[in-house]
Amino acid sequence: MNNLRNSVKQFLGKIMKNIKTFFWNLRRAVNNRKKKISDFLDRKNLNFAGKFPGWAKALIYLAPALIVLSIFTFWPIINSLRLVTFENYNIVNNDITGYTVFGNFIKVLNDESFLFEASHTQGTAIMNTLIIVFISVPISIFLALFISVALNSIKFLKNFFQTVYFLPYVTNTIAIGLVIAYMFKADGGLVNQLFGLGKFPWVESGAEHWRSMFVLIFYSIWGSLAFKIMVFLTSIQGIDKQYYQAAAIDATPRRRIFSKITVPLISPMIFYILVTSVIGAFKIYNQIVALFGVTGKPDGVDYTMQSIVMYIYKYIDGGNNLSVAAAGSLILFAIILVLTLVQMQVSKKRVHY
């Protein structure tokens, strides 16, 4: 029995070996042929592959990305500058009534509920956006700082808390927004129930502007904490332990450690987060849609919660006057550009170790 098995094994082994040698020989032959061809080409000075210039090679690698980017990123930048000069651009029949230079910008700025309040509604796009920027961004940065310092000071359950705080990052803004709106419902909502507020309307008919704004700010902070905590925690963990040991020897109180060691040392990261979250707050849109609907105006209230981006999308949605949308987005771009430049200047002077 054993003998038979051995002989079968040997036989199979031989076959396998033969097949392997065959393929190796084949490969060697092909390579030889290749080498001969390339030698021949070299001799005749015909080998272009060896002289392939860098940019051509790079172009092959970059082509897929560059084609898509040029259609959907670079062309829009040029085209939006072209679009704002059109008067009443209509997407359906692709025609315009004339050309203007500043007409569309003036139209945006004069539009009711963008910069100036309309007679029948409270709240403008600029005002709402600025409230979000100047209230929710500082609060969320401070909260994130405190949480990440607290997280850094504990050992037990640290990973658990870190995971929990990260949860909002991986959720769908619309889905959780619907839940938050349901939690703030006047009749039988969780918040009114917990705090015994009765039938206090937050986001429905009968609510006031500041109440809806409170819910929006709460939701935007809730959603943006995760990313900030993660970045702050990583940079705090990167601080040299010696600073803290020196502070511990001097029995420095925790408040002073926080303000004199932790914050200055991670100030570059804080400024980075400040820039990105201010820009993000200027682009707030999904949260408003989730809480207040596509129009940004809950049923039966006399105010609007629309932001700058929502104003822009209002014009894209109808497809009737895309020039105004382009003008609005250029204004948004200008605001973001100015803010970024200012913050870069400030951070150059103020961020220090």
Add this chain to the structure above:
Amino acid sequence: MFNKTLFDKSNKLEKITFIFDVLAIIAYVTLFIMLFNTLQLPPIDPLTGEIVMSDIETYPLNLVYRFMSFDLTYYQLNLLISITVIFMLVAIPMLAINIKKLRTRTVYDVNSYVAGSKFVNAIINLISFNFVGSILRVINMFVLVEFVKGYKPKEFFKSIIPAIKTKIKKMKEKNVEIDEDIDDQAVITLKKHIKHQNTASAFRLMSTYLFLVIMALIIVVPFYWMVITALKNYTSASSTNPEFFIGLSRMNWINFKVVLEEMNFGLYLKNTIIVAIFSTLGTVITTILSAYAFARIEFKGRELLFSILIMTMMIPGELYIVTNFITVSRHGLGWIGTENNQYFLAMIIPFVTSISYIFFLRQNFKQIPESLYKAARVDGCSDFKYLVRVMVPIASPTIFTITILNVFSSWNAYIWPRIITGIGGEEAKAYWLISNALRDTTFMLETGQVMHNLQIAASTLVTVPLLIIFFAFRKYIMNGIGRSGTKG
């Protein structure tokens, strides 16, 4: 010193246990699917072709459900489904954690706590009807006890009571020691100081934890409320006094069935998965290729091109959307608004590349030493081969992070799909992605009230896959974001 054979035996036992764990999980899943299919929707109204929404609450209550030759009431059926879901929720993470532990465990990691955790696992298996797994785990525990302490099972049972006694004795001795040596004034004051400091630090720790717990509650409560509401029926979801807890038999799993089948969320989920897969595939390929070009290939104007790309990151996406809308519509590429509706193309192609990911991956590629590239070139490795064989494997964690983040962002895409499908009218509804379906579906009763329980059930359906992916790949996602500081 270590008994290697016992350790190997324990590992082998653990591997056999996994087979039964997997079998149990398969059983739970099939049971869940079968039970879920047993749920019956109300009959379709012949006039509208849809079910009457107000029937959802009353109709299933009075039915008798037949499942494997048992007659079940609605509440019993719901109880069974809830139990299978809980079993799945316990068994799948347990299996994942155990496999991970087994892979990383060495002889030095094994102590009595590992044996104890085996016992706890065995009890959990016993409760979730995985009897074979439970028995195997108990045997494994005894093997580990023998490995750690050298006790055979009999000796182990005998040793339990003396061990507890000695432990109590030790604790008593410690207490006595502290009380004994009060000598002079200096020692007393020193002790007072230490005590004071200890209470202060304990208080500080307590307040830290309190702060963290409160913030964590604020984060978690919306999720909890979402799951609870999704399982309520319409009456209790819209009642003035909402319930904070909900019994296992009162969970209305039919809500998910209504959302998936009647509200077409099954179709929307499918659409979203298609878009997510293709746009992610495209993003990964284009990102790897162009990051490689920017990191390794030298050509004129490389830095200039790259800085132009970086600068475009500052421009708000709304600016692009205005023109992109024209580009994909009738007067541009004609993907939408014409007879041949190529909604998927219009949703995928603009997002098959991302500058921020190119930037992120290029940083990672640059960290790979240049000498590796030169060595490969000397050995006759072509550029493309080097990229595929060397660069991609080294940077695979980053690429994986990019993949997951891109899947997330296309799962959550809202505005672009909505604008595209917004002009198409009724037939464009078949191309909705979940986010705009969530916002634009009317979860209305015939009387005009919003059915919050169904709306929130749909939200849960959208959120749960994200959470599953997050918990499965937590390390990659959190590390990637902490390091890069990029937000998709």
